[in-house]
Amino acid sequence: MERIYRELPLRDIPWNNDAAPELLERAVTSRVPRPRTVIELGCGAGNNVISLARLGFDVTGVDIAENAIAIATASAQRAGVACRFVVADVLGELAPITGPYEFAYDWELLHHLFPDERERYVGNVHRLLGVDGTYLSVCFSEDDRQFGGTGKYRKTSIGTELYFSSEREIASLLSKLFVIDELKTIDLRAKRGSHRAIYALAAKRKG
Numbered sequence: 001m002e003r004i005y006r007e008l009p010l011r012d013i014p015w016n017n018d019a020a021p022e023l024l025e026r027a028v029t030s031r032v033p034r035p036r037t038v039i040e041l042g043c044g045a046g047n048n049v050i051s052l053a054r055l056g057f058d059v060t061g062v063d064i065a066e067n068a069i070a071i072a073t074a075s076a077q078r079a080g081v082a083c084r085f086v087v088a089d090v091l092g093e094l095a096p097i098t099g100p101y102e103f104a105y106d107w108e109l110l111h112h113l114f115p116d117e118r119e120r121y122v123g124n125v126h127r128l129l130g131v132d133g134t135y136l137s138v139c140f141s142e143d144d145r146q147f148g149g150t151g152k153y154r155k156t157s158i159g160t161e162l163y164f165s166s167e168r169e170i171a172s173l174l175s176k177l178f179v180i181d182e183l184k185t186i187d188l189r190a191k192r193g194s195h196r197a198i199y200a201l202a203a204k205r206k207g
Helices: 002-007 022-029 047-054 066-079 115-128 167-175
Strands: 037-041 058-063 084-087 101-107 129-140 153-155 161-163 178-189 194-204
Touching (some): 058 066, 101 115, 115 129, 129 178
Parallel strands (some): 101 129
């Protein structure tokens, strides 16, 4: 990720969009009661975080790539938007991040994490959320055909390797720590065409 954010123009990074997707904004703003504190895991260049901060949310963005966080911080300063960015590994201890947060999400992050890493990651999300916290995840479906092939592991043109999930896998991953409110496969607009993606919205289990 450091190489990507160091060497590629933002316009050439497939997941980097100028503003938060409408679907993401709607998922956060439609919650009742409306969450105040929000965290994005794998925030990249920070565009989603900045968009939500403009809507009045107290937002923190986390990414492992220092170059991405530097870009995000500079963008927020130029925009005059108050939000926080932290360099941290979403699979690590996340010591710089205290929480609790009312809403946590990852947008096109989970397909960068392989199955043997995912339980640890979801455990971290669970710990970051408050008692009534909500978690949203959107990741590529095994039915997606944008990258060619049909395997679970696929290489992209910029050198990343992704893991493509089924709804059953996501349900199994989340069900130990979360109560799933919504799980569906959607068409997710991309810079070129669209992806088949799994949309999962879940509430933190209590007790």
